[in-house]
Amino acid sequence: MARYAMVIDTKKCVGCMDCVIACKTENNVPEGFNRDWITYETIGKNPDLHMEIRSERCNHCDNPPCVYTCPTGASHIHEPGGTILVTAEKCIGCKACIASCPYDARFVHPDGYVSKCTFCIHRVEKGELPACVSVCPTYCMHFGDLEDAESEVSKLLQSRKYHTLLPEAGTKPQIFYLT
């Protein structure tokens, strides 16, 4: 069974927001909302500061609290790939999934249902890359199947150091940041 994941090289990401614009255009994301965004994180003590720029989105967790809390089954794991999706026709807009997501990756679409990153599954199932990955000018974003040891994402995770976001939350995120 395939397991889709995204690997983002923070050494290459310049925070240009091309991925954000591509997502909004591809998925017709309503004005004022974002399915993906850029985070600039700085740590350390002046002058010894260290900065990381990340393109963030739904982590398509392996242990997804949003799916578990959904009372109608609208939030679900889409196979093959293990992508977390929302069926708009089943969503009642109770917002339990939003409250259960430690990444605040979801929002209420103006039409009343909960929306989020889909890994552009409509493109992936046609053999294309997610819109954000396809437009990245620094080639810092990689998408593929972690179950395939020969895939680009698997090889990157074998050869480079990486971290995920809030691993202590126990959600097993499937977006990996190379450091």
Added chain:
Amino acid sequence: MQEIFITRHNHLIDPILGVWEWQIPIYLFLGGLVAGMMIISGYFILIGKKPNTKCSCFRMPVLGLIAISAGMFALFLDLEHKLYVWRLYTTFEWMSPMSWGAWILLLVYPILALTALIRIPEELADKYPKIKSLSSKMNEKPFLLKLSGASSMITGGILGMYTGVLLSTLQARPAWNSSMLWVLFLVSGLSSAAALVHMIGKEEEERRMLAKADNAFLILELMILVLMMIGFFTSTEAHQQAASLILGGEYTVMFWVFIVLIGIVIPLIIQLNAVNHKVQHTPIAPMMVILGGLLLRFLMVDIGQYSHWINTAFTMP
């Protein structure tokens, strides 16, 4: 130093999560109140209170039906996709507390209706003779009365627990991650219901008994709050930060003044004096207890949404 800057500004999400507004605390409060009413009325029915007495236990199921309907209406108002509400009842998601809640609420209605049938209001009895005869038949069978009392207590307990479990399972919000939350909401619901009977009850003995019970519930509530605090301070940094929101943080005044002082300590002192015959029973203390119970739900819903995990995965190279 850790500075995080994000380019996202989603409505109701940023800068602080605010997806649940007044509707959810109202729903949780009314759910807890009804749970308490079901347990108290169920207890009196179970111990054999006769319908011809003035016992509030026979009025509470009717009030409960009204209160739970108002709570469910508040919940309905909170939904963003209202026309799809029926979807709740097309599936049972066993991992989802909200799904459990939807089905529990369906169970609450017939149990409340059954206990309400024991003593129906006279106007209703005159208008609907069939309901009157059903009520008479029920009263002829003591076993059925006891069964309805026990069912009311059990269902009320489940409902009261559920209101806390709903929040505590949302582990993304540290302020809700306490295994004590369901106990707190259950006891608070019992306390509010006891205060209501203390306030509106017509039987002196019943009022005195409920005032004593309410004092016990209030002391228990204080103990649970202390245990919750200990739990947070012995947990992760995110939980410690969540607890600090009421210890010098944004919610300090609301918690200590409105919930602890006005909602628990002052009414407890008044009621302790009242049960010891030092002051008269007045509606002031019960009203404060009920207000405290309501504000507790508002505080918990708000503070949970305010609290969040802290990213520690990014470290110095």
